[in-house]
Amino acid sequence: MAQGTIPSVFIDGEAGTTGLQIRDRLARNSAVGLRSLPDADRKNPEAKRALMAEVDLVVLCLPDAASKESAAMAASLGADAPKVLDASTAFRVHPDWVYGLPELTPDQAALIAAAPRVSNPGCYPTGAILLLRPLVDAGILPADHPISVNAISGYTGGGKAMVAEYEAGTAPEFELYGLGLGHKHVPELQAYAGLTRRPIFVPSVGDYAQGMLDSIPLHLDLLPGSPSPADLHAILAERYRGMEFVRVIEAPASGKIEPQALNGTNMIELMVFGHPVQRQAVLVARFDNLGKGASGAAVQCLGLMLGIEVETALSVAA
Template sequence: MVAEVLADVLAAKVFIDGEAGTTGLLIRELLGARRDVEIVSIDPARRKDAAAKKDLLAGVDLTILCLPDDAAKESAALVASLGSRAPKVLDASTAHRVAPGWAYGFPELAEGQADQIRAAQFVANPGCYATGAIALIRPLVDAGLLPPDFPVTINAVSGYSGGGKSMIAEYEARTAPDFEIYGLGLEHKHMPEIQHYGRLSRRAIFVPSVADFRQGMLVSIPLHLDTLPGKPTGADIEAVLGKRYADGSFVRVVPAAEVAGERGKLEAESLNDTNQMELRVHANEKHRHAVLIAKLDNLGKGASRAAVQNMELMLGL
């Protein structure tokens, strides 16, 4: 009983700015069951009142921005104007992912990244596709297996919940196609962070798609192994990934024997409602080909649950 009372007294105050969106709703649901977090809300009638929001922000420990990019920039500027009374900021939009002064909220990115997130006042939550792509690319670039100027191609498929309320409504009303490729202008909003945090000097070609399932994501990168420095094998690539994610907390490299047991097939939904991500290397040494695949929940490790992981680091929970 004493512990419960202390938890209530010491609960961190968190304001979800934009809690009515898909990401915000799930974050609110995840935090609602916790005793170490108190969710603070603004009167809906004063949601666009800058003075009211400023007063609220001055009284919380952290705000999570689940807003369109321009609105996220306005809220971040409002926080900055508070000086010593400013809370920490976790931005789930695209607005600040490569901005100076913002830590990138992918704790598994590299050694010391989780400590950067802990110490930062401003943290940008990664994009869903970017989380899978960077998880595969960055360790290989760091290890010298993948040159920064290599012509990388990224293919991905997501559940329709990644498209927000309008896309969800279309799929649930059965007015959307079962599958479609999109972003064919090759200007997807996740590309800047993929290039920056993947340490790529050459912009990758990224082809996203959406299919008729609500949650889940597969991000795949095909490689001609003989075009890489040192002509690595699939086992070499798996070893580099395995070393980077050896702690296995939220990112797991699936061993080759388990991959072989899947008989060349992979579905997208088995990690739904978790903060887990799995990485696989499908290699054919006869043809010297490999396909690297990241599986995650686009609303989990790709959005809301990743935000909760970052919040815990930022608040020391």
């Protein structure tokens, strides 16, 4: 990037759901210059390669196999290689890529800022990791503890085929999926939550476009020291104190939570529902699956990688 010029970004796969929302967010930022290929050249590898050599950062919003091809193309440019931010699953546990969750640890944002290659987190793991990692680090949750993560997303989190079914009115109002227990998000969830035992992950989808809830039940009397719900809340609150996009809030007294309140933002809310007599708790994260769960998170990482201030939201947080 020449001195005095704004950084330029190319979104490879900008026509997909995540790519469109990243583009909409970046369009609000005068500190970033967006570059695109003409429609006729989008599948032209030479045109793509030439554009990659001209920009400062490439965002990959592609299926895994295509992301690997584009990442290799960018790396082949040598001194002209741009930084790469990948939104697929292809590199999330790859040792040469930095995991793009700035709140993961106190030094993660600095690692992202210095990295030439960053892998954007999956939507479902984002909430579960932010709930679990502080408890594991504090020793209040053993790394080998049996963990189950239950989650629900709006249908935009399920890819083009799922979106098409819901928009056509042919999909069910609610369904569990991933019941083969081999969901592609589990490796990153386990790795970055700091778990040594593979967690059980059960995702679900509802007939609404955006909004996500992750919930994790815990038997408190099985944890070291038999902590209270208030103890868990305090650990989370201390870990994320002062962080712009993470709020640790009191659980609603109603015992209810809906998933869409943070849509259009890059915010995530963490809370602990608990019953001190029954010695049980449920950890809950609420966020937008296309915000902090995808496009908002990508723009947040992009800002760190380019060293600029960027607007991550499509709307103002509630």
